[in-house]
Amino acid sequence: MDWWSPARVWRSRVYRYRLIAGRCKSCGRAHYPPANACPYCGSRGLDNVELPRVGRILSYSIVYTTPFEDKDKSPVILGLIDLGVTRLVAEIVDVKPEDVKMGDRVEAVFRRISVDGGTGLIVYGIKFRPVRMG
Amino acid sequence: MVLTPERGAGVHGWGVYIPRFRISMQEIAREWGWPDHQWRALGMIEKAVAGPDEDSTTMGLEASLNAIRRSGVNPADIGAVFFGTESKPYAVKPSATVIAEAVGATPLTMASDLEFACRAASEGVKASIGLVASGMVKYALVIGSDTAQANPGDVLEFTASSGAAAFVIGPSKGSAAVFEGSSTYVTDTPDFWRREGSRYPRHGEGFTGEPAYFAHIIGAVRDLMEKLGLKPSDFNYAIFHQPNGKFPLKVGEMLGFKPDQLKLGLVTPFIGNTYNGSALIGLARVLDYARPGERVLVAPFGSGAGSDAYSLLVTDVVEERRDKAPTVDYYINDKIVISYSIYAKYRELIHVIRE
Numbered sequence: 001m002d003w004w005s006p007a008r009v010w011r012s013r014v015y016r017y018r019l020i021a022g023r024c025k026s027c028g029r030a031h032y033p034p035a036n037a038c039p040y041c042g043s044r045g046l047d048n049v050e051l052p053r054v055g056r057i058l059s060y061s062i063v064y065t066t067p068f069e070d071k072d073k074s075p076v077i078l079g080l081i082d083l084g085v086t087r088l089v090a091e092i093v094d095v096k097p098e099d100v101k102m103g104d105r106v107e108a109v110f111r112r113i114s115v116d117g118g119t120g121l122i123v124y125g126i127k128f129r130p131v132r133m134g
Numbered sequence: 135m136v137l138t139p140e141r142g143a144g145v146h147g148w149g150v151y152i153p154r155f156r157i158s159m160q161e162i163a164r165e166w167g168w169p170d171h172q173w174r175a176l177g178m179i180e181k182a183v184a185g186p187d188e189d190s191t192t193m194g195l196e197a198s199l200n201a202i203r204r205s206g207v208n209p210a211d212i213g214a215v216f217f218g219t220e221s222k223p224y225a226v227k228p229s230a231t232v233i234a235e236a237v238g239a240t241p242l243t244m245a246s247d248l249e250f251a252c253r254a255a256s257e258g259v260k261a262s263i264g265l266v267a268s269g270m271v272k273y274a275l276v277i278g279s280d281t282a283q284a285n286p287g288d289v290l291e292f293t294a295s296s297g298a299a300a301f302v303i304g305p306s307k308g309s310a311a312v313f314e315g316s317s318t319y320v321t322d323t324p325d326f327w328r329r330e331g332s333r334y335p336r337h338g339e340g341f342t343g344e345p346a347y348f349a350h351i352i353g354a355v356r357d358l359m360e361k362l363g364l365k366p367s368d369f370n371y372a373i374f375h376q377p378n379g380k381f382p383l384k385v386g387e388m389l390g391f392k393p394d395q396l397k398l399g400l401v402t403p404f405i406g407n408t409y410n411g412s413a414l415i416g417l418a419r420v421l422d423y424a425r426p427g428e429r430v431l432v433a434p435f436g437s438g439a440g441s442d443a444y445s446l447l448v449t450d451v452v453e454e455r456r457d458k459a460p461t462v463d464y465y466i467n468d469k470i471v472i473s474y475s476i477y478a479k480y481r482e483l484i485h486v487i488r489e
Contacts, residue, residue, distance in 0.1 A: 017236035069488065072186045072479050094154045094185060094470070110195040110236060111187040117488055122223055124192065124232060129154075132468050 004114050004123050016125035019051040019108060021086055030086040053108040054131065055083040062097045069115065081106060081128055094129040105131040143266040144309025145446065146207060146273065147302035147455060148418045149200025151193045152405050152465035155183040157477045159292055165474040166287045173292050177379020181406025183472065184281045184296035186480045190219040191229040194279035195236050197300035197411075200459035201275065202237055204310075205302035209238035212302070213271025214262060215245045218255025218410045220328070220335075221281045222247060233277060244271070251326060252375060253436025254278070255299070255410045260442055262303040263313055273304040278410030278434075285334035286483050293378050295406025297465075299414035310452040311421060311430065313444060315362050319353035320440030327438070342437070347377065350441040351385050351433050358431075358443040366390040369445075370428040373399030373416035375435035377407050398423060399432075404466050419462035426450045 014020055015033045022034030026043035032051060037044050060079040070076060077092040077100055092100060093111065106128040114123040158180050159173035184193065194217060202209060215237075217230040230245035239245075248254040255278025262274035279298030284290035306312045325346035328335035338346075351374055359365060366372070372391045374382040379402050386396045399416035402408075408415060413434040420430055428448045435441040478484050 013235060017232075018238065072482075072486075093187060096470075110192045110199075111185075112189060112192065113187070122189075122191075124195075124236070127187070133464060 004116060004121060006121060009121055009123055016113070016123075017110070019053065019126055020048050021051050022046045023049040023085075032086055032088045049085065051083045051085065055081045055106055055128070057092065057100065057102055057104045057106055058082045058087060059102060060092060060100055069117075079106070079128060091127040092129065093127050100130070107131050141267045142306035142312055143263040143303055144306045144312040144449070145301050145421070146304045146309050147201040147203070147205025148300070148310070148421050149197045149202070149204060149459050150297065150299045150411070150415050150418045150462050150465055151196035151200065152182050152297040152408075152415070152462075153184045153188055153193065154468060154470050155185060155472050155477075155480065156180040156469045157183055157472055157474065161474050162292055166291075172289065175380065176292055177383070177403055178292055178406065179403050180469075180471070181293060181295035182297050182408070183477050183480055188281070188296070189223045190221045190279040190281055190298070191223050191232050193281070193296065193298035194219070194229065194277040194300065195233050197279065197298040198233055198237050198275055198277055201300040201302050203459045204455045205273070205304070206458075207273050207302050207304065212237070212239040212273045212275050213243055214265055214274040215239055215243055216248055216255070216258025216261060216274065216276045217246070218248045218250070218253075218258050218276070218278045219280050220249065220251055220254065220409055221283060233275075237275070239275065250440060251436035251438050252280075252377075252409045252412060253434045253440055253442060255414060256434035256436070256442045259301065259303065259444065260316055260318065263316065266303055266305060273302055276301050276303060278414045280409035280411060281481070282407060282409045283328070283334050286478070288334070290335070290337065293402070293407040295408050297405055297408035297411040297415055299411045299418050301414070308451060309449060310455045311424075311446040311448045314429075314447055315358060316442055316444045317354045317358035317361060318440065318442045319350050319357065321350070323350070323437075323439035325437045325439055337437075342377070343381070346437060346439045347375070347381055347435055348385055348388065350439050351375065351435050351443075352389060354441040354443040355389055355431065355433050358445060362445055364445065366395070368429060369395060369431045371399055371420045371424065372396055372431040372433075373413050373420060374433050375441070376400060376402035376412045376416060379403040401462065401466065415462060421448070421452060422456060422461040422463065424448045424452060426452060
């Protein structure tokens with residue numbers, strides 16, 4: 001089965017499209033993507049929370065050796081994004097690698113996150129890009 | 135169709151998305167050996183280029199989120215999502231469902247991808263007015279979005295660009311601009327086409343002007359003004375489809391509009407022809423600035439060919455909606471200028487063997 005099988009694409013669509021995180025009713029902490037149990041305390045009492053779409057870059061890494069299907073996006077910038085209630089790892093786009101700085105404000109953008117060759121599914125999800133104005 | 139306020143429809147929210155990347159006319163001309171007068175005659179400066187992970191669906195979703203933010207509407211109350219494009223990511227699989235899901239309008243909603251070259255989204259506007267005015271849906275979301283294609287080296291490459299506009303259409307009451315009426319003018323005119331499986335469109339060169347663009351827009355606008363008993367001087371702004379920076383000024387002049395009425399809604403010189411976004415991004419820019427009581431004419435055009443003309447009256451509500459999302463000027467000014475080689479890579483003009 002492909003990594004992005006139709007079933008997986010379908011099952012994960014809501015949290016990929018709308019930044020829906022899991023929030024633990026027991027310890028109160030949020031996590032993304034939502035899991036079946038809280039990664040911090042193990043509780044299975046969870047509900048969902050929509051994350052803010054603006055955050056800050058806590059850290060980042062520039063990946064030059066990308067898979068061939070991502071060569072047109074190389075180098076890929078992977079960021080650890082602080083959204084206040086939780087943190088997540090996502091691609092940082094629409095910026096030159098030399099212009100990325102820790103602490104920069106970034107906003108969520110809806111993008112293609114995977115394309116299965118010329119005939120398979122296009123998988124959409126959230127990436128982040130620097131807020132440049134306002 | 136002439137709408138009365140009691141059973142009418144209006145724009146509750148408007149929003150756009152323009153990708154960050156720009157390529158200059160000089161850069162394209164240098165690459166393909168065009169003389170400067172070729173692009174200067176088009177009235178163009180730069181065009182917007184979608185990034186390698188963007189397509190008409192991603193841009194349409196960003197514009198939709200901005201339109202919904204401005205409207206304040208609960209996405210669950212959206213009963214129809216119309217996605218107008220001529221650059222569908224899939225030949226078979228709707229983009230409207232992706233957008234409906236991502237904004238939170240699913241599952242109890244219509245969702246349709248529409249096709250009529252550059253005026254597919256405008257068909258969605260007209261259908262939405264009908265659905266809302268008849269009471270079949272409370273709100274409709276209409277999106278025009280394209281990553282416009284052009285054969286590399288074709289003169290069309292100067293203008294074909296990427297961008298999106300979206301509108302939440304709902305009852306007249308509470309809207310920022312009320313539709314006063316509309317008119318549609320279509321004929322079978324082969325001015326521009328793209329066959330199934332073909333990557334780039336073909337066009338009839340000079341034939342795209344007089345019998346197509348000008349005849350259809352003039353036909354729709356004159357019919358609308360006659361039905362509503364209005365004349366060009368009754369409008370504060372007029373926005374026409376913008377395949378380049380020259381045609382909208384010319385058609386405006388032919389219809390009796392003054393340059394001052396056309397200037398605000400003319401966005402193509404800065405971002406290029408966004409196809410289904412073209413006139414609708416112009417309308418969004420006008421709503422970014424319009425004052426209550428002002429009247430707006432907008433006339434999208436699509437090859438094949440047809441044009442719709444709409445008259446809108448701006449209401450007091452426009453003032454409170456304006457600042458709830460980024461303006462068209464925000465997106466126009468937020469740019470990174472790229473070279474032809476980066477443009478070619480981003481728009482997949484370079485042949486790469488993929489599995």
